[in-house]
Amino acid sequence: MDISKIRHIDEISQNGPFLPSGVKEKGHMGDSGKMLESIHEAIVKSGLKDGMTISFHHHFRNGDYIVNMVLDEIARMGIKNLTVAASSLASCHAPMIEHIKNGVVTHIETSGMRGELAEQISRGLMDFPVVFRSHGGRAAAIARGELHIDVAFLGAPSCDPLGNANGYIREEEGGTMCGSLGYAKVDAQYADKVVIITDNIVPYPNTPFGIPAVQVDYIVPVENIGDPAGIMSGATRYTKNPKELLIAKSAAEVIMNSGYFYDGFAMQMGSGGASLATVRFLRERMEQENIHAHFALGGITGQIVEMHEEGLIDKILDVQSFDLQAAKSLKDNRFHAQIDGCFYAGYDDNGAAVNALDFVVLSALEIDTNFNVNVLTGSDGVIRGAIGGHPDTAAGAGLSVVVGPLTRGRIPTVVKEVNTVVTPGSIVDVFVTEQGIAVNPRRQDIIDKLTDAGIELTDIETLREKAEKIVGKPDPIKYLDRVVGVVLYRDNTVIDQVRQIDESEL
């Protein structure tokens, strides 16, 4: 063997410690190629084309800037016929109306919508019906490929240069915090391309992460992702409204005597005044009788956090943080867990958290004498709400309690037939108003327990008559034949439709 003919390690090794120059370069991330200069660049690089589906989360609620920013740029670039699959839409998304008129957006999938956008759609703005899904239904559809997302544009209050994104900023107490990124996580996991839009680049690693870097393709730093005031309040206050307190007290009595209130129970509360106040009354009993909860799910507010910190609730499962107190707790406390939409409520997932609930307290725009609930359209037939996790939690919980005033102004809450069925009566157990409690006849077990406890019950037809006696008999809403919305139950089958309202005689 000719030793002089053996090649030097430097000449043959690509991966060796010595580079041709002989000097080892210090380890560095190099340019991941993910950080971009603008939303425009992200849209180009993502390969977005006409007819594709883009998605957004709604953790910034009515302070969101992301949807409008991205759609404005897409429109400028001349891309058309897109499906917008947002986890929900708010009244700040009214600018979408122009994009719809110009053919930029032709299809929408969402949990709900409000404001001018919703009203225009109710009046026939779009050619194709909007698809309304529950949170669990959307997550399941994305996971199973029924809802295929080409590009997800996800706003994040903090993100590192590789893409680890969070709903909070470690160093700051305020800013554009949103807490849990639960609904965004599913998009990040399954979308073809994921773009994180942030107003705060932090040093690597932004761990623990809400969205891991491996799921992220591009990162775009911008001035502002949203308006903190519109995103969340400092703390959710208990209502002082005497009617809501009366309803809450009644609802708490129902729960405490239903058999579902025992040491180690699991609960979810809605965000309305009465359902939130119900917690306050339950808390008193929990303290008196040493009853604690294994977990609280939802929809998390500062009150839940306080109860957890006082040892009344073991664990928190947070798919959406409602106030800064909750967001801060999610940041600081590892037993306040961030969960995604599938973990929360995916319907074909027997491990979904909603199935472990003992009870859930929900609100309603309307409920009918068959206990069907409408949380999507108003009594005038116009879209003004969101399905959210309503049918998911009602289906999963041992006891579903709907709370509401008998009338809202001149609008009766209890009617013969709801304008839109969102949650079917078969999974709605109790309806609590300030003028009476009605239990679904399907739940004889609850009727017996409450009657034994001395709680006076009425039936839902009596409540409907009471409401009608006060407000009068409303004229039926006139609709046209055109379908403007398709409402899916949590298993993504069609449960109802929303038709265009007929304003010809107004």
Add this chain to the structure above:
Amino acid sequence: MRLRRSMMFVPGNNPGMIKDAGIFGADCIMFDLEDSVAMTEKDTARFLVYNALMTLDYGNIEKVVRINDLSSGLGVEDLEAIVRAKPDVIRLPKTENAQDVIDCEVEIERIEREAGIPVGSTGMMAAIETAGGVLNAYEIAHASKRLIGIALGAEDYVTDLKTTRSDDGTELFFARGMILNAARSAGIDALDTVYSDVNNEEGFRREATLIKKMGFSGKSIINPRQIEPLHEIFMPREKDLIKSRAIMEAIREANERGSGVASLNGKMIDRPVVLRARYLLELAGEDPDGEQEQE
């Protein structure tokens, strides 16, 4: 026997509050046409309360209307409207003496006759709001069979005394005493004044406890939040309830035996004792005539 622990004040010019007034569990609702209504809105308030009483169902809650005082000219017009809407009680403000009560009664009776309403079916209540009125409490309380009670209106009263309201109620001591004794001497109810600091539950409870101890039947309130603490304070003690149940049981047994005389523990039970037992049981939300559970 009607409970009057809580008389909830509802301004007569507020349709939202008028329509919701019945849901909070107050024993009585007082629709006000007087001090809470601006001079320019006296007519609209009158129409609102009249129409509400004619149309809305308040269940078993006692309906009281505070009219403007008769010397203002508004009072008679209020009566013309309101008596015809058949409230349970007309509350007369700033009652100085028995004549004020009689003058009002005359109008009410006239209107009852004109409208074909059974004469005497409209009750009255006199609010005493001046030093003179307090001194005349006895004659006021005895001035009419229609009177179901007399009340103290402290705001105007302390002004008349040239002092202010205080935490411990020293300035109301005499007035409360007079009104209470005058009422009881006439066999009618005594109602205490409003506690206006809605956010001070502790202060409210202290005042309510004081007047309950004195013997008042109840208190005017201005916010539904005050109802629950008030009813709690008026809840009789358990041992008194046990005794009351035993008394009612003894009465029932005596009736079954056909005896006109009932006794408990060797002592004869006379009428005032029975009435008190009934009252306590009703305060507790129990049916005095129902089967009593043996403790």
Add this chain to the structure above:
Amino acid sequence: MKIIKPATAGTMESSDVIIRIEPAEKPGLEIHLTSSVMQQFGRQIEEAIRGTLEGLGVEDARVEAVDKGALDCTIKARVSAAAFRAADRNDYDWRVKQ
């Protein structure tokens, strides 16, 4: 009863209605109603306004109503008050059966 000047009764609060009555430009009752529950109760609200005015003997008037979910009893009350103010009268006859 003759409407001789414009008058208003009611407030913008929820469960209330603002009724503004003016002398009519043409014979008959001209009613302009906006309501937060137009579809469901618009017809009934207009009937309540019309019925109340007819009951008061008002035949000619221009009425503007802004409703925030007022019940019929409130509508009647506001219309009555506004009508009497607009007629500059305060002699409502309570003896008349409603």
